[in-house]
Amino acid sequence: MFDNIISGFSSILAIGPILGIIAGVIIGIIFGAIPGISAIMAIAIILPMTFYVDPIIGITMLLAVYKAGIYGGSISAILINTPGAAASFLTAQDGNALTKAGKAGKALDMSLFASVTGEMLATLVLILVAAPISLISLQAGPIEKVFLLLFAFTVIGSMAGESLPRGLLSCCLGMLFAMVGMSTITGAARFTFGYTELMGGFTFTPMLIGILVMPEVFNVIKRRLVPHHEMTITHSPNPADNRISFKEFRNVFSTILKSSGIGTFVGALPGLGSSTAAFIAYGEAKRTAKKPEEYGKGSVEGIAAAESANNAVCGSSMIPMLTLSIPGDDVAALLMGAFLIHGLTPGPMIFFEHTEIIYAIFAGFLITDLFLLVIARSGFKFFVKMASLRRYYIFPCVTVFAFTGAFTAGQNMDDILVLIAFTVMGYGMRLVGLNPAVFIIGFILTPFLEQNLDQAMSIVGTDYYLFLASPFSWVFIALSVFFVFSSMRVKRKTAKATASAENKTT
Amino acid sequence: MDRRKIDVVLSTFLIIVSLIILTNNNLVEGGAESDLGSMFLPRVVAGLMIIFSATIAIQSLMKLSKGTKIEGLELISTDGFSGILIYIGIFIVYWLAVPYVGFLVATPFIMIAVAMLLGGRDWVPIIAMSVITPVLIDYGSKEFLRVYLPTWSF
Numbered sequence: 001m002f003d004n005i006i007s008g009f010s011s012i013l014a015i016g017p018i019l020g021i022i023a024g025v026i027i028g029i030i031f032g033a034i035p036g037i038s039a040i041m042a043i044a045i046i047l048p049m050t051f052y053v054d055p056i057i058g059i060t061m062l063l064a065v066y067k068a069g070i071y072g073g074s075i076s077a078i079l080i081n082t083p084g085a086a087a088s089f090l091t092a093q094d095g096n097a098l099t100k101a102g103k104a105g106k107a108l109d110m111s112l113f114a115s116v117t118g119e120m121l122a123t124l125v126l127i128l129v130a131a132p133i134s135l136i137s138l139q140a141g142p143i144e145k146v147f148l149l150l151f152a153f154t155v156i157g158s159m160a161g162e163s164l165p166r167g168l169l170s171c172c173l174g175m176l177f178a179m180v181g182m183s184t185i186t187g188a189a190r191f192t193f194g195y196t197e198l199m200g201g202f203t204f205t206p207m208l209i210g211i212l213v214m215p216e217v218f219n220v221i222k223r224r225l226v227p228h229h230e231m232t233i234t235h236s237p238n239p240a241d242n243r244i245s246f247k248e249f250r251n252v253f254s255t256i257l258k259s260s261g262i263g264t265f266v267g268a269l270p271g272l273g274s275s276t277a278a279f280i281a282y283g284e285a286k287r288t289a290k291k292p293e294e295y296g297k298g299s300v301e302g303i304a305a306a307e308s309a310n311n312a313v314c315g316s317s318m319i320p321m322l323t324l325s326i327p328g329d330d331v332a333a334l335l336m337g338a339f340l341i342h343g344l345t346p347g348p349m350i351f352f353e354h355t356e357i358i359y360a361i362f363a364g365f366l367i368t369d370l371f372l373l374v375i376a377r378s379g380f381k382f383f384v385k386m387a388s389l390r391r392y393y394i395f396p397c398v399t400v401f402a403f404t405g406a407f408t409a410g411q412n413m414d415d416i417l418v419l420i421a422f423t424v425m426g427y428g429m430r431l432v433g434l435n436p437a438v439f440i441i442g443f444i445l446t447p448f449l450e451q452n453l454d455q456a457m458s459i460v461g462t463d464y465y466l467f468l469a470s471p472f473s474w475v476f477i478a479l480s481v482f483f484v485f486s487s488m489r490v491k492r493k494t495a496k497a498t499a500s501a502e503n504k505t506t
Numbered sequence: 507m508d509r510r511k512i513d514v515v516l517s518t519f520l521i522i523v524s525l526i527i528l529t530n531n532n533l534v535e536g537g538a539e540s541d542l543g544s545m546f547l548p549r550v551v552a553g554l555m556i557i558f559s560a561t562i563a564i565q566s567l568m569k570l571s572k573g574t575k576i577e578g579l580e581l582i583s584t585d586g587f588s589g590i591l592i593y594i595g596i597f598i599v600y601w602l603a604v605p606y607v608g609f610l611v612a613t614p615f616i617m618i619a620v621a622m623l624l625g626g627r628d629w630v631p632i633i634a635m636s637v638i639t640p641v642l643i644d645y646g647s648k649e650f651l652r653v654y655l656p657t658w659s660f
Contacts, residue, residue: 052651162579165565169520169558175551176527188537188544221593222586224624392626396617397639403600404609404643408653416601424594431582432512450547457541 001131008359011056012367020057021364024064025371029379031065032072033387034394035082036220039069040331044213045401047338048205048408055342055357060364062338066331067119067314067368070274071376074111074307076387079104089275090282090306097298105242108380110300111307113249116373118260118308122315123365125264126322133323134348142455143467147476149449152326154480155270156441158487162433170435174442175449177202184447185454197414202422204337206406206415207443210422211429211436212330214402217395218427224391244300252304255285259305263312268319270328274310281309315365321346322358325448330437333444340444507582510566517563520555527552592623609655613640 011017024046031042042065050058077088078095091111098107140148157171158164180191181201192198236242259281266277285305286295295302318335320326325347327333339346350358376383406419426436460466467473527533527548534544569580596619603612617636626632647653 049651052653163562165558165561169555169562172551172555172558176548176555179548179551183537183544185542186537186540186544189535190544190548191533192535218590218593221589221623224586224589390626392621392624392632393635395624396620396632396636399597399620400613400617400639400643403597403604403613404647404655407655408647408651411653413601413605413656416604420594420597420601423597427590432509432516433579446547450542453547454540454542 004355004359005127005363007356008361008363011356011360012060012363016054016057017060017360017364018367020053020061021064021368021371022375024061025068025368025375026379028065028068028070029072029075029372029376029383030386032069033075033383034389035076035080035387036216036391037394037398038073038216039066040334041213041216041398042069043331043334043338044205044209045398045405047208047334047341048405050338051341051408055344056360056364058342059335059338059344059357059361060368062335063314063361063365064368064371066335067311067365068372068376070311070314071112071115071307071372072383072387074115074303075108075380075383078107078111078303079384088278088306088310090278091303093296094299094302094306097296098300098303101241101298102236103241103298105236106244106300107303109244109377110248110252110303112373112376113244114252114256114259114304114307115311116369117253117256118263118310118312119314119372120366120369121257121260122264122267122312123362123369126315126318126365127362130319130322131351133319134351137323137348140472141470142452142459144470144472144476145452146449146456146467147473148324148326149445149452151476151480151483152270152320152324152445153442153449155483156326156328157438158484162435163491164484164488166433167435167438170429170438171442173434174439174444175446177207177439178443178446179450183450185450202418203406203410203412203415204341205409206419207422208334208337208440209402209406210419211426211440212334213398214419214423215427215430215436217398217402218423220391220395248300252301255289255301256304256308259285259309260312263309264316266309267313267316267328270320270326273317273329274313277313278306278310282306322350323348325445327441327444330440333437333441336444337440507584508570508576509580509582510570510576512582513566514563514570517559517566520559521563524552524555524559589623593620596620596623604656606659608658610640610644611658613643 027042027046028039031037032039043062046062046065050061053061073083073088074091074095077083077092078099081092081096083089083092095107095111098104153171153175154168157168178201180198182189182199189199262281262284263274263277266272266280267274282295282302282305285301286292289295289299289301291299313329317328317332320328321332321336325336325345327336327346336346339350344350344354344357402419403416406415407413409415429436429439456467527545531545533548537544596616600612600616614633614636617639618632621632621636644655647655
């Protein structure tokens with residue numbers, strides 16, 4: 001493994017990948033910091049541009065956008081109390097309180113150091129854990145893979161949806177749309193209704209931009225009358241308030257370590273995502289803090305806990321994708337699509353078939369953290385200025401980039417129609433409580449399920465009991481049932497807590 | 507807008523679509539024989555969709571029949587919807603116009619229209635941005651991505 005890591009570093013330390021990482025970090029921070037634009041939007045818009053470059057450059061650039069975008073969300077959270085990403089909600093509470101107290105520099109510094117530390121630790125775990133897990137998952141045959149995929153559908157559908165039936169229905173819709181076009185197994189044309197344009201199925205990129213990106217533009221247009229907030233960094237006359245000292249960082253280092261651990265663990269589980277990680281880590285840090293009453297009112301430790309946890313998810317969410325072919329959240333689903341477009345099938349075989357590329361990507365992950373630290377630290381003012389641009393400068397550009405991105409995928413105007421149709425559908429799904437990210441995960445994983453199910457049927461023939469002969473099958477069935485019931489319990493508890501909180505306030 | 511009513515209509519629609527998938531054999535054409543069959547998985551998914559849609563519809567119907575008050579997410583705010591409809595219209599015009607007038611001609615007008623929709627009135631920077639951005643994208647696509655965006659075809 002050590003040789004592979006060294007070889008990965010030698011591949012990544014070239015002009016192309018380094019420029020890709022720098023561009024990715026800058027784009028990610030800017031997009032993440034703009035309220036209304038998230039990292040996922042940035043990745044989806046940048047994705048078509050990476051089709052034509054080497055996978056090492058393209059994928060590392062997308063990962064840099066992802067990491068920097070998650071961090072960028074904390075800038076608007078701290079300065080104007082508007083989280084650029086949902087996971088920065090807690091950072092907004094403590095960070096904005098510090099900004100009001102004239103300590104914006106301290107909050108931004110802590111957010112950056114905690115983000116980079118959390119990401120680095122999670123990346124190290126990813127590098128050390130992914131290859132060994134892939135060796136275990138290589139033992140799985142088609143039958144085990146069918147149960148693994150069913151487990152993934154159940155967990156993601158039940159955990160990520162607004163309610164259990166809505167989450168699972170989102171997944172089913174994604175699966176149904178994935179089956180439009182020529183079947184890869186039988187060659188039959190399904191749901192094409194005589195239209196030859198549908199034989200190849202729905203083009204992934206326009207659909208992705210339509211479902212995940214454009215509805216965010218709709219949201220901005222819907223709120224277009226809300227006044228624009230200018231971002232400024234407040235400066236205190238006391239220099240100590242404008243930065244984080246080594247002593248302050250050392251004092252919160254144990255919290256960062258613990259929160260990074262929580263973020264890494266949560267990120268490795270499918271369906272939970274960075275917001276959950278941030279909330280759990282923040283709660284745990286507050287529970288064990290010496291001054292818990294400061295949390296929510298400008299606690300540096302609170303920022304450290306939330307930021308290190310939500311950034312640690314970036315690295316560890318790659319673990320299920322690279323070892324089991326299961327994207328844990330929407331961003332991982334998008335990145336899985338990017339891997340597939342670049343001819344790399346995420347899964348245990350990737351460590352054997354594309355060893356050099358995958359370790360170069362890992363090395364790129366680590367180097368991205370260093371670039372993020374340097375670029376973000378030296379360019380706070382620039383990023384704040386860029387993120388303060390008025391929305392009538394930003395969203396016309398987003399519209400054109402979405403159009404170009406959708407066209408670039410197949411160089412076909414029909415793809416623009418796909419983009420428009422899925423944009424409306426994606427927004428409609430949000431309105432009725434269906435989860436677009438789960439839809440995308442269902443769409444991506446269905447071809448794998450069908451292929452493995454067909455192979456499994458060939459293996460078992462008419463002896464259907466063989467489906468349940470492997471202990472893996474039972475383990476995944478048990479895990480699926482456990483996750484469904486635990487998600488139902490959690491949602492019921494949350495509903496009760498919300499109801500009682502509302503009763504108290506009225 | 508009451509989301510529970512939309513739930514009932516949408517679930518009914520999805521149940522009808524699922525029933526068509528379950529019963530109609532003309533949704534698949536050609537293909538080789540396989541152990542699984544081309545319509546096995548679509549029909550399993552359709553069956554599951556009936557269950558989940560029915561669950562959502564029943565829950566919403568029960569709340570509607572009891573006359574329960576609308577809670578947070580069940581209330582869909584329609585403020586600003588007109589802007590969304592205009593934006594969709596702009597995008598459709600963009601899609602229709604580009605094959606005829608080309609990317610470089612259509613894009614500045616579309617960008618100005620979207621900027622106006624979002625309340626932009628600083629004409630000089632908006633026009634400058636609307637002209638420079640498509641030129642840069644067109645040049646970048648051609649030179650770096652080898653993608654040729656549609657050009658004037660009259």
